[in-house]
Amino acid sequence: MDFHSARRAVLQLLDAVVPADRPALLRWMRTTRDFDEFIEDNNEIMLKNIAEDLRSCLPIETMLSSEQLALQKIQQQPEPTVHVDAFLYDEDFIDSLCEEGKMSRNYCMVCGSHQTAPLRFISHSFSLVELKFIYNHVLPDLSGKILVDIGSRLGTVLYGGYLYSSALQLYGVEMNEDFCQLQEMVIKKYQFADRIKVLHADICTQDSLLQNADVVIMNNVFEYFLNEAEQARAWEYISHHVRKQGSLLITVPSLQEALSGLQTNIQLSLWVEEIPLTYDVYPEKDIDREALEQIHLYKILQH
Numbered sequence: 395m396d397f398h399s400a401r402r403a404v405l406q407l408l409d410a411v412v413p414a415d416r417p418a419l420l421r422w423m424r425t426t427r428d429f430d431e432f433i434e435d436n437n438e439i440m441l442k443n444i445a446e447d448l449r450s451c452l453p454i455e456t457m458l459s460s461e462q463l464a465l466q467k468i469q470q471q472p473e474p475t476v477h478v479d480a481f482l483y484d485e486d487f488i489d490s491l492c493e494e495g496k497m498s499r500n501y502c503m504v505c506g507s508h509q510t511a512p513l514r515f516i517s518h519s520f521s522l523v524e525l526k527f528i529y530n531h532v533l534p535d536l537s538g539k540i541l542v543d544i545g546s547r548l549g550t551v552l553y554g555g556y557l558y559s560s561a562l563q564l565y566g567v568e569m570n571e572d573f574c575q576l577q578e579m580v581i582k583k584y585q586f587a588d589r590i591k592v593l594h595a596d597i598c599t600q601d602s603l604l605q606n607a608d609v610v611i612m613n614n615v616f617e618y619f620l621n622e623a624e625q626a627r628a629w630e631y632i633s634h635h636v637r638k639q640g641s642l643l644i645t646v647p648s649l650q651e652a653l654s655g656l657q658t659n660i661q662l663s664l665w666v667e668e669i670p671l672t673y674d675v676y677p678e679k680d681i682d683r684e685a686l687e688q689i690h691l692y693k694i695l696q697h
């Protein structure tokens with residue numbers, strides 16, 4: 395329905411209301427928060443435009459032939475798993491793709507039968523809700539601060555930080571050149587270059603950047619992209635260089651979970667202190683709380 399038809403429909407509806415109840419209805423329409431979900435803020439519109447631009451440059455699975463190990467690791471998961479990028483495709487978008495037959499939430503357990511089971515979805519990017527949670531509810535005021543996103547991929551953390559925080563500089567470090575080019579395209583188009591910089595590099599070459607960072611973000615950076623020995627080495631490197639006292643580290647999943655199964659000498663209790671988070675910040679909204687609960691915040695201890 396376009397604007398003019400919708401306006402006519404609303405006026406017709408008001409006309410049909412019992413006259414005695416009309417003032418109460420109008421008062422409710424003026425004051426209710428029930429419309430909040432329809433009123434998107436401008437930053438959200440900008441992030442959705444960026445997502446649209448990126449969707450048009452990427453295949454639907456949002457994985458590139460330049461990331462063979464990640465593709466293999468998804469195929470080797472014990473449960474059938476697909477990658478659906480949560481920044482590019484929100485739940486409503488996935489529903490419409492499923493209706494069009496371009497995506498499926500289920501796989502057939504016995505070929506040809508109607509027995510199906512849900513596919514496991516993973517995302518290599520934060521969703522819009524997760525980004526807003528991080529910048530509006532997890533992190534303090536970032537005025538004058540330096541933020542580093544390790545493995546910045548599509549750049550979601552950087553764009554979110556540009557729009558939802560006052561961070562002085564937002565650095566993304568990404569080892570995949572194709573994704574660096576995509577980030578550069580967005581930075582140029584949306585004029586983010588005054589506060590965002592993307593470095594095409596392995597994080598294990600960025601000691602001084604990590605030493606100067608006030609906030610470091612790590613959204614499941616290594617699990618799908620490095621073998622176990624490389625993951626252990628990268629974590630050792632990070633625990634040596636992310637040392638600025640009082641700086642903050644956000645990880646998905648928790649550090650305990652990310653390090654379990656890896657052979658490292660990292661003593662978490664000497665490096666960080668976990669700061670408990672409140673995940674109940676959107677009680678009225680239908681959001682993926684499990685995804686929010688994967689987000690963990692740590693403060694770097696004195697050394």
Ligand SMILES: C[S@@+](CC[C@H](N)C(=O)[O-])C[C@H]1O[C@@H](n2cnc3c(N)ncnc32)[C@H](O)[C@@H]1O
Nearest residue numbers: 518519520545547550568569596597613615619
């Ligand atoms: C799960 S994605 C995170 C995306 C992004 N930070 C977000 O939250 O939306 C992880 C990214 O880290 C990159 N990566 C993995 N190991 C890296 C390393 N050693 N140095 C730099 N980037 C790395 C991968 O190429 C991948 O694009």
